[in-house]
Amino acid sequence: MKLLMIAFKNLKRRKLRSLFTIGGVAIAVAVLVSLLGFSAGYKKALTNDIDKMGYQVLVTAKGCPYEAATLMLKGGGGLRYMEQDVYNGIVSDERIDKATPQLIHTVYDPDRLDGRGGFALYVGIMKSHLELKPWTKFKSGKWFTKDDADEVIMGFEAAELEQRSVGDKIFIPGIEKILTVVGIFERTGTQDDGVIFLPLKSAQQLFDLKDKISGIGIKLKNIEELGQFEEDMYEVPGTQVISMAQVKGTFLNLVSSAKVLVTSVAIIAVFVAAIGVVNTILMSVFERTQEIGVMKAIGASKLDIFRLIWMETILVCTLGGIAGNIGALLGGSIVERVVKGLLPYAPEGQIVLITPTALLTSLIGAIILGLVAGIYPAYRASSMRPIEAIRSGE
Amino acid sequence: MVKVIEASGVKKHYQRGPETVRALDGVDFGISSGEMAAIVGPSGSGKTTLMNLISCLDSPTSGMLEIAGQDVTGFSESQLIEIRRKNIGFIFQRPHLIPTLTARENVELPFIFSKQKMNGDVISQKLDVVGLRGRNHIQVRMLSGGDMQRVAIARALVLNPKVLIADEPTARFSTRVRIGMTELFRQLVRSGLAVFIATHDLDLAGSCDRMIHLQDGVIVPKEMSSLYA
Numbered sequence: 087m088k089l090l091m092i093a094f095k096n097l098k099r100r101k102l103r104s105l106f107t108i109g110g111v112a113i114a115v116a117v118l119v120s121l122l123g124f125s126a127g128y129k130k131a132l133t134n135d136i137d138k139m140g141y142q143v144l145v146t147a148k149g150c151p152y153e154a155a156t157l158m159l160k161g162g163g164g165l166r167y168m169e170q171d172v173y174n175g176i177v178s179d180e181r182i183d184k185a186t187p188q189l190i191h192t193v194y195d196p197d198r199l200d201g202r203g204g205f206a207l208y209v210g211i212m213k214s215h216l217e218l219k220p221w222t223k224f225k226s227g228k229w230f231t232k233d234d235a236d237e238v239i240m241g242f243e244a245a246e247l248e249q250r251s252v253g254d255k256i257f258i259p260g261i262e263k264i265l266t267v268v269g270i271f272e273r274t275g276t277q278d279d280g281v282i283f284l285p286l287k288s289a290q291q292l293f294d295l296k297d298k299i300s301g302i303g304i305k306l307k308n309i310e311e312l313g314q315f316e317e318d319m320y321e322v323p324g325t326q327v328i329s330m331a332q333v334k335g336t337f338l339n340l341v342s343s344a345k346v347l348v349t350s351v352a353i354i355a356v357f358v359a360a361i362g363v364v365n366t367i368l369m370s371v372f373e374r375t376q377e378i379g380v381m382k383a384i385g386a387s388k389l390d391i392f393r394l395i396w397m398e399t400i401l402v403c404t405l406g407g408i409a410g411n412i413g414a415l416l417g418g419s420i421v422e423r424v425v426k427g428l429l430p431y432a433p434e435g436q437i438v439l440i441t442p443t444a445l446l447t448s449l450i451g452a453i454i455l456g457l458v459a460g461i462y463p464a465y466r467a468s469s470m471r472p473i474e475a476i477r478s479g480e
Numbered sequence: 481m482v483k484v485i486e487a488s489g490v491k492k493h494y495q496r497g498p499e500t501v502r503a504l505d506g507v508d509f510g511i512s513s514g515e516m517a518a519i520v521g522p523s524g525s526g527k528t529t530l531m532n533l534i535s536c537l538d539s540p541t542s543g544m545l546e547i548a549g550q551d552v553t554g555f556s557e558s559q560l561i562e563i564r565r566k567n568i569g570f571i572f573q574r575p576h577l578i579p580t581l582t583a584r585e586n587v588e589l590p591f592i593f594s595k596q597k598m599n600g601d602v603i604s605q606k607l608d609v610v611g612l613r614g615r616n617h618i619q620v621r622m623l624s625g626g627d628m629q630r631v632a633i634a635r636a637l638v639l640n641p642k643v644l645i646a647d648e649p650t651a652r653f654s655t656r657v658r659i660g661m662t663e664l665f666r667q668l669v670r671s672g673l674a675v676f677i678a679t680h681d682l683d684l685a686g687s688c689d690r691m692i693h694l695q696d697g698v699i700v701p702k703e704m705s706s707l708y709a
Contacts, residue, residue, distance in 0.1 A: 089592060095580035380576040383537060384635060385565040385593040387558065473532050476572055 089390070093397035100370070104402065107366040111406020111452055112413055114355040119414035119448045120421045120438055121345070121352050127439030128341055135433040136330045138276040140218035141186075141303030142312065144328040145172065145319060167298035170290075172325055176302070181315055183307040186214035187299040189289045195259050198248075206244075208258075209281050210289025210299075218303055222278070227252035227269030234287040239269035243279040256282075261292060276434050341429070356451075359406070360459045367399050367463040378467050379475025392468040399460025400453060407452025411445045481512035483546070484567075484643045484674040485534050490543035492529050492697075503529040505697040506543070513642065516665060516675040518685035521694035527678045528647070530694065534676065535568050535645045536560040548642050565594045569636030573648040575628035577620045583607065583631045584616040590639050606634040610664060626657035633664065643674040650681050662687050 097104045147166035173187040189210035198204035213229065216222055225245075230237045240250055245267075250256065254267045265284065273279055290296050306312060312329060319327040371378070378391055386394075414421075418440050426432040492504040504526045511517050521527050532538040533545060536552055539560070545552055548567045552560060564570075577586045584603060591598045607616055610630040620628055629649065636644055646665075650658040662684055665675050669689075677684065685691050693700050 092578065092581070092589075092592075095578070099580055376574075376576055377578060380570075380572065381589070381593070383535065383564075383570045383572075384590050385561065385639070386589075387561050387593070390593050472537050473528065476576065477528075 089394050090397055090401075093394055093401055096370070096374075096394075096398055097401060103366060103369075107362050107402055108406045108409060110359040110362040111403050111455065112409035114352065114359040115407050115410025115448045115452050116413040116417065117348075117352045117355050118451060119411060119440060119444050120418070121348055122444035122447060123414070123418065123438045123440040124348075124421075124425060125345065126441055126444065127437045128433070129338060130439060131433035131435040131437045132334055132337055134435055135276055136334050138219070138221070138274060138278075139303060139330065140220075141184075141305045142309060142330050143304040143306065143315065143319075144301050144330065144333075145176070145304065145322075145325050146301040146328065148324055148326050167295060167300060168324055170297045170299050172322060173299060173302050176304075176319070176322070179315075181306055181308070181311050183305045184214060184218050185302055185304045186212055186218050187286060187302050188215075189286055189293070189295060189298065190300040191289065191293045191295070193258055193260060197259070206258075207281050208238075208289060208293075209283050210286040211283050212286050215283075218305055219274075219278070222274060223272045225270045225272040227267070230268060230285045230288075233285050234291065235268075235285055236263070236265050236288060237268040237284065238265045239271060239283045240267055241271055241279040241281045241283070242273040244282050245270045247280075258292070263292060279434070356455065360455055363399060363402055363456070363459040364462060366402070367395060367460065368466065370398070371395060371463050371467045374467075375470060375475045375478050378470050379472040379478070382470070382472035383476065388468040391470075392464040395464035395467045396457075396460040399463065400456035403452045403456030403459065404449070407449040410452065411449060414440055414445075414448075481514055483510050483512050484548060485676065486510040486544075486546040487534070488544045490530075490533060490540045490545055492526075492533060492538070493541045502697050504533070504540070507694075507697075507699055509692055509699060511643065511674045511676055513674050514669055514672050515690065516669045516677070516688045517690045517692060518677045518679055518688040519692045519694055520679060520682070520685050525694045526697040527694055529697075531645060531647055531676075531678050534643075535570055536564045565590070565639060567642045569633075569639070569641035569644040571629070571632050571636050571644070571646045571649050573651050575620075575625075575632035577628055577631055577635075579619070579621040581620065582617045583612060583620055583623065583634075586620055586631055587634045587638050589635060594639060596639070602640075603634075603638060606637050607631075609637065609668075610634045611660075626653055626660065629653065629657070629661065630664070633661075637668070637673075641673075643676060644668065646675065646677045646679075648679055648681075649677065650679065650684050658684065 147168035149166045167189075170187060173185070176182065177185050191208045191210075192205045193208060194203065195206050196203045198206060225242065227239065230239070238256060240248075245251070248256070250267050250270070252267055252270060255264050256267060257264050271278070284292070286299070290298060306315060316327045316329065319325065381391060418438055422436065422438045425438060487510070488508050490504055490507045491502070494501040494503060507530065519527055519530060529538070533540050534547070536547065536555075537560075539555065540553060543553070547563055550563065552563055555563065578589070584607065587603050587606060588598060604616070607613060610633050612627065612630055612634065615623070615627070620631055623631065650661055653661065658681065665677070666687065669675050677688065679685050691702065693702055
């Protein structure tokens with residue numbers, strides 16, 4: 087039997103109290119793990135979303151650039167429109183490698199989501215859409231038969247949600263139009279999975295937006311020309327240029343502000359947990375005053391007693407750290423859902439990415455917490471005078 | 481018979497505010513191996529102070545105190561711990577065992593603290609000596625008060641000390657347990673151990689080879705002790 091075993095058995099004396107203390111540490115560690123996971127996950131998911139848009143520059147009608155970027159990223163109503171001539175004018179620019187126009191429109195469908203109602207997102211596209219997103223493959227079916235066909239291609243999740251397959255007819259409520267499903271894309275892991283695509287021209291006719299587009303996605307031949315290209319685009323009236331790198335930076339900055347708040351909460355949680363640990367161990371030391379006196383009388387040195395009490399504290403924090411890690415792993419999906427609901431823009435994919443590094447960092451943090459929190463109770467215990475300690479309860 | 485404890489002119493004075501408390505004021509006595517001595521006296525006579533000094537839990541203000549031939553006066557705390565580990569076994573009014581450990585694990589504790597290699601045979605033998613054969617692996621909280629005190633005695637004996645110091649070892653037990661414990665002490669003395677007992681129990685004190693009467697910090701003849709007044 088070693089000191090560590092004695093320390094462990096001591097914790098079992100007051101099981102409930104030990105469990106509550108371990109629970110306090112576990113909550114602090116779980117918050118910390120989730121926070122670290124969010125830091126890593128959000129950036130990765132956002133980068134993935136933006137990279138998978140396929141373009142580096144977005145040209146939209148003048149307005150709030152970040153609102154426009156968000157709507158282009160996740161879809162939604164309220165976008166301003168610009169003339170398609172803008173596209174026709176810039177598409178021949180030699181600096182452009184690929185460019186594609188898009189018209190985004192939402193339609194409320196009262197039958198959607200099992201009768202609860204919801205918005206369906208329609209995006210009018212041209213074939214150049216596939217050139218900018220070469221990873222987009224057909225799960226079934228094929229491209230539209232002509233530029234103004236009454237046909238749609240559904241994103242993977244949109245088709246799954248509505249249980250559609252190629253050849254099915256879909257009805258657009260309010261517009262009273264029936265369209266035929268000619269293709270279904272494979273899953274891309276982006277917002278495109280939830281979209282219903284139709285030919286740009288058809289979309290313009292259907293939604294009464296003749297010669298209008300929502301934006302143009304552009305990929306340059308040489309990314310270093312981005313600055314000059316943006317400047318030149320400012321000359322085009324009624325438009326604005328948004329660099330996707332800027333959008334990414336802005337989102338990350340916005341999330342960083344929220345992270346400061348959450349980090350403050352995590353620090354408070356860790357601080358409260360530390361006080362809880364000190365309190366529990368100190369209480370346990372006072373309850374065992376006589377026992378500690380006897381240990382000294384039978385040969386324990388100050389260092390032995392210090393180590394024993396320190397070990398108990400480290401054990402509490404290590405067990406709390408392990409429980410917190412397990413809690414973060416098991417509760418990760420719940421945290422993910424909650425965080426996604428709170429964010430103004432939540433990228434597709436996992437945004438709370440719990441990595442081995444986050445788990446290890448938090449566990450080491452918990453052990454350090456134990457090392458620090460244990461110093462005072464261990465010092466108090468080791469400083470007890472044996473006979474006074476033994477006599478204290480008699 | 482080898483002298484295990486020898487005290488000569490041992491004083492212990494405390495300062496309590498402006499007043500000097502003379503807890504021990506020049507005590508001379510000795511105990512040899514194979515001897516069982518009792519120290520008796522009323523409360524406040526200095527028994528506990530004397531026990532603290534001879535068990536190396538405290539240092540005398542002046543005088544000479546030898547434990548197993550070593551003058552421990554002026555020893556540092558770590559030196560006193562070493563003397564304690566090698567020479568002294570300690571038992572108290574209450575067993576003060578660790579309730580979450582088994583009888584055997586409690587007896588192992590001195591080995592852990594002295595950083596000595598655990599000797600399972602010695603532990604079993606000491607548990608046998610105190611009459612706890614077959615109850616090694618019982619959690620001590622399941623034992624009776626008398627058996628707990630036996631575990632405490634086994635714990636005190638496990639490093640083969642030269643002297644067993646007992647502070648009111650029978651005060652909390654029934655007559656039956658007291659008789660059993662007195663017999664156990666006698667048995668240990670026969671094996672060559674020195675046993676030094678502080679007690680109010682005159683039956684236990686009467687069974688010792690020698691009684692030392694302490695009053696107001698000094699050793700007095702039996703007839704002067706207020707215990708018999």
